[in-house]
Amino acid sequence: MQTVTDFDEAQLLANYQAVSDALAVANAKAIETNDEHCSAALLAVSKTKPASMIEALYRAGQEDFGENYLQEALGKIMALSDLPITWHYIGSIQRNKTRDIAKYFDWVHTLEREVIAKRLNEQRAGMKPLNVLIQVNIDDENSKSGCQPEEVPALIEQVMHYENLNLRGLMVIPSKQGVDAFARTKALFDAMAAQFDLPHWDSISMGMSGDMAEAVAHGSTMVRVGTAIFGERSYQ
Numbered sequence: 001m002q003t004v005t006d007f008d009e010a011q012l013l014a015n016y017q018a019v020s021d022a023l024a025v026a027n028a029k030a031i032e033t034n035d036e037h038c039s040a041a042l043l044a045v046s047k048t049k050p051a052s053m054i055e056a057l058y059r060a061g062q063e064d065f066g067e068n069y070l071q072e073a074l075g076k077i078m079a080l081s082d083l084p085i086t087w088h089y090i091g092s093i094q095r096n097k098t099r100d101i102a103k104y105f106d107w108v109h110t111l112e113r114e115v116i117a118k119r120l121n122e123q124r125a126g127m128k129p130l131n132v133l134i135q136v137n138i139d140d141e142n143s144k145s146g147c148q149p150e151e152v153p154a155l156i157e158q159v160m161h162y163e164n165l166n167l168r169g170l171m172v173i174p175s176k177q178g179v180d181a182f183a184r185t186k187a188l189f190d191a192m193a194a195q196f197d198l199p200h201w202d203s204i205s206m207g208m209s210g211d212m213a214e215a216v217a218h219g220s221t222m223v224r225v226g227t228a229i230f231g232e233r234s235y236q
């Protein structure tokens with residue numbers, strides 16, 4: 001993989017400031033209409049971007065970074081191992097990748113299958129529990145990953161008994177046309193909280209560069225922003 005290590009730091013920091021400000025405004029608005037709103041945090045999605053950019057953002061105060069491609073991510077995690085960064089795995093999970101994901105990440109946003117949950121739980125043994133979110137295919141699109149909303153309860157029932165997994169909530173990537181997908185995600189999140197006794201159920205990962213404010217208005221607790229911070233990617 002070819003990565004650019006030379007970048008415009010002033011531009012990166014200006015983008016980061018603008019996204020942080022926009023998120024603060026969205027959070028303030030959400031609190032006005034819902035006093036139970038808990039501020040959404042910013043996850044900087046650094047896929048395809050070099051470790052040097054991550055380090056610059058870390059120095060500016062960003063601690064949470066999201067990566068999609070395991071090999072690429074491991075290189076950056078090793079390169080930056082002296083910084084206490086919180087790493088989030090947000091890519092699709094193949095069975096043969098679970099060991100490294102369990103070993104090197106703090107969060108996984110893309111749990112959608114029981115076999116993967118079982119492997120992550122086994123391979124996380126001896127470490128602090130791995131924070132996991134269940135990815136839901138909220139728009140029922142064949143092309144998107146995530147389990148179906150009606151499959152969520154069975155997956156929860158399995159994961160809630162795993163001592164090395166800390167079940168935190170849901171993650172969605174709605175389609176651009178998705179009508180009220182954010183509201184449906186929040187409703188599902190609340191229904192699961194009512195149905196199960198889940199002591200750490202507190203997170204909804206939704207919203208990206210293009211729809212961050214709308215996601216926050218509907219109860220997102222973590223927005224995943226790549227392009228608006230790092231600029232366009234030359235490949236996905």
Ligand SMILES: *Cc1c(COP(=O)(O)O)cnc(C)c1O
Nearest residue numbers: 045090208209224225226227228
């Ligand atoms: C790439 C990616 C993002 C960031 O998308 P932007 O539109 O660049 O902000 C968020 N979530 C997931 C799962 C991604 O793969």
